[in-house]
Amino acid sequence: MAHLFDRINSNFFSVLSSPNKKTYIDCIFIIYHSIDTIEDAFQGDREYIVQKLIDYFDEQPTEDFIDAEDDEPARTSRQKAVHVINVLKRNGWLGEEELGDYKTSLNLFDYSIQIIDILESIKDNRQSEYTGEIYTVYSLLNSFNLSEGIGILEQAFQKTNDILRKLKSLKANIYRYYYDITKKQSRHDLQVLLEKLLVEYKQNFFDSAYYNLKTTDSLPRYKRSILEVISNIQNNEETMDTLAAMVQKTKRIEEYNEAFHYVEDRLRFITDSFTALEHLILAIDRKNEQYISAAASKILFFTNQSDDVEGIFNRLFRIILHKKDMDYNALFNLTQMRNLDTQSLYNQRRMRIEPVSEEILFDESSISDEYRQEKIKALLKNNIFGKKEIDEYVKGLLDGRPSIEASSIDLETQEDFVKLILIFLYSKSVGMHYDVELMSKACKSNFVTFQNFKIKEVQK
Structure with missing residues (x-):
C-alpha cells in the first residue's frame, strides 16, 4: 500500500511549523492566486512571482528569517522572496521548469493545490452550502x-x-x-x-x-x-x-x-x-x-447577579478567578488543624434505640403570604427560561399579531434581556411556534443596544 510520504516530500509540512509560518503561508497564497488563471493553469513565470513577493515584503517589512541558512542571507525584499521560493521548492510545494530563452517557470504540484484550497477555506471560514x-x-x-x-x-x-x-x-x-x-x-x-x-x-x-x-x-x-x-x-x-x-x-x-x-x-x-x-x-x-x-x-x-445562593457563588467565583493575589483566609477563615493524640478521633459506641414516630404539628398561620410567594417564585425560577416557557412567552408578545419587532419589547429588567436573547437563540429549535428575521438597523432599548430583528408567528 502506498504511503502518504511516497507522494509528497517528507518535510512538506515543516513550512507550516516553522517560526516564519505566517510569512510562508501568506507567500503560498500569493503564489497560488498569482497563477490561478486559465492561461497560467498554476504555472507562472518565476520573475513575475518574485515581483509579487517583493511587493508583499515591501508593504509588510519583517525581520530576517530565523531559519535562513548562513550562506543565504535574506535581508532585502528580493532576498526574502528568493528565500521563500527556495524553501517551498526544497520542501516539495513548488517545482521549477526551464522554458528556454532564459525563462523559468514555477509550477504548483497537484497535491499542493488541493492542500492550499483546504487551508484557504479554513482561513476564510467558508461554510458548506447544502441548497439544491x-x-x-x-x-x-x-x-x-x-x-x-x-x-x-x-x-x-x-x-x-x-x-x-x-x-x-x-x-x-x-x-x-x-x-x-x-x-x-x-x-x-x-x-x-x-x-x-x-x-x-x-x-x-x-x-x-x-x-x-x-x-x-x-x-x-x-x-x-x-x-x-x-x-x-x-x-x-x-x-x-x-x-x-x-x-x-x-x-x-x-x-x-x-x-x-x-x-x-x-x-x-x-x-x-x-x-x-x-x-x-x-x-x-x-x-x-x-x-x-x-x-x-x-x-x-x-x-445571574441575584442575592440567592447561585448568584452569590457566581460573584464569588468571578472575584477568585480575576484576583490572583487574593487572601482566601479573609473569605474562608482557613486554619491549620492537627490531631492531638491517637484517641482524638474516637467516638464512643452507644446503645441502639428504636425510633418512635410522632405526629408533627405545623402552624401554617406562622407563614405569611409574602414569604409563601417568595418560596414559590424561587422554586419556579429555574423553569422560566426553558424552550417551552420562551415559546409561550412569545405567544403572549405576539397576541394574535403575525409579527412584531424586538425593539418594541420593553426591557425593564435583566430578566427581560435574557428572555430576548433566548427568543433569538431558540428560534430554530424543533417545535417552536415562531421564527426570527434579522433586520439591518441597530436599536436601543433602555439599557442595551442590539441589532433589531423581527419575530414572526409560524403556523404548525
Missing part, C-alpha cells in the same frame, strides 16, 4: 436513461457522497462550537459569547447552510422518489446488464461480474446513504440542541 444538493440527486435519477446511464449514476453517487461528507463536517463543526463554550469557560465573557452565538454560529453557519436542508431542500421531500428510481434500476435485469456492459467499456474492466458488482455497489451506496441520512440529520439536531442548551446555561450564568 438533494434536489440535484433527485433530478439526476429522475432523468435517468440508458444512453447516459453510467454517467448519471456516477454523478448521483458523487453528489450523495458529497452530501454525507458535508453533513458529517457540519456535525463536527457544531462540536467545535460546543467544545469552545464548555471547555474554555474562563476565556469568555458575555459579549464574546453572544457574538459567537448570534453572529458566527447562527448567521454564518446554521442559517446559511443547514436551515435550507431542513426546509426547501428537505430530505422527506425527495427521499421516496430517489429510492424508488434506484429500486426500479436494481430490479430491471436488462438495465443492470446494460449498465455493467457500459462499465466494462468506460472503466476498462474485463470481468463482467466485477463490472456488475461495481454498478451494484454504487446503487447500494445511494440507497443506504439516503436511508441513513435521516438518522444523521437527527444526530445533528441533537448536537445543535446540546450546543444551544449549553450556550443558554452560560448566558444565565453570566447574567
Whole structure:
C-alpha cells in the first residue's frame, strides 16, 4: 500500500511549523492566486512571482528569517522572496521548469493545490452550502436513461457522497462550537459569547447552510422518489446488464461480474446513504440542541447577579478567578488543624434505640403570604427560561399579531434581556411556534443596544 510520504516530500509540512509560518503561508497564497488563471493553469513565470513577493515584503517589512541558512542571507525584499521560493521548492510545494530563452517557470504540484484550497477555506471560514444538493440527486435519477446511464449514476453517487461528507463536517463543526463554550469557560465573557452565538454560529453557519436542508431542500421531500428510481434500476435485469456492459467499456474492466458488482455497489451506496441520512440529520439536531442548551446555561450564568445562593457563588467565583493575589483566609477563615493524640478521633459506641414516630404539628398561620410567594417564585425560577416557557412567552408578545419587532419589547429588567436573547437563540429549535428575521438597523432599548430583528408567528 502506498504511503502518504511516497507522494509528497517528507518535510512538506515543516513550512507550516516553522517560526516564519505566517510569512510562508501568506507567500503560498500569493503564489497560488498569482497563477490561478486559465492561461497560467498554476504555472507562472518565476520573475513575475518574485515581483509579487517583493511587493508583499515591501508593504509588510519583517525581520530576517530565523531559519535562513548562513550562506543565504535574506535581508532585502528580493532576498526574502528568493528565500521563500527556495524553501517551498526544497520542501516539495513548488517545482521549477526551464522554458528556454532564459525563462523559468514555477509550477504548483497537484497535491499542493488541493492542500492550499483546504487551508484557504479554513482561513476564510467558508461554510458548506447544502441548497439544491438533494434536489440535484433527485433530478439526476429522475432523468435517468440508458444512453447516459453510467454517467448519471456516477454523478448521483458523487453528489450523495458529497452530501454525507458535508453533513458529517457540519456535525463536527457544531462540536467545535460546543467544545469552545464548555471547555474554555474562563476565556469568555458575555459579549464574546453572544457574538459567537448570534453572529458566527447562527448567521454564518446554521442559517446559511443547514436551515435550507431542513426546509426547501428537505430530505422527506425527495427521499421516496430517489429510492424508488434506484429500486426500479436494481430490479430491471436488462438495465443492470446494460449498465455493467457500459462499465466494462468506460472503466476498462474485463470481468463482467466485477463490472456488475461495481454498478451494484454504487446503487447500494445511494440507497443506504439516503436511508441513513435521516438518522444523521437527527444526530445533528441533537448536537445543535446540546450546543444551544449549553450556550443558554452560560448566558444565565453570566447574567445571574441575584442575592440567592447561585448568584452569590457566581460573584464569588468571578472575584477568585480575576484576583490572583487574593487572601482566601479573609473569605474562608482557613486554619491549620492537627490531631492531638491517637484517641482524638474516637467516638464512643452507644446503645441502639428504636425510633418512635410522632405526629408533627405545623402552624401554617406562622407563614405569611409574602414569604409563601417568595418560596414559590424561587422554586419556579429555574423553569422560566426553558424552550417551552420562551415559546409561550412569545405567544403572549405576539397576541394574535403575525409579527412584531424586538425593539418594541420593553426591557425593564435583566430578566427581560435574557428572555430576548433566548427568543433569538431558540428560534430554530424543533417545535417552536415562531421564527426570527434579522433586520439591518441597530436599536436601543433602555439599557442595551442590539441589532433589531423581527419575530414572526409560524403556523404548525
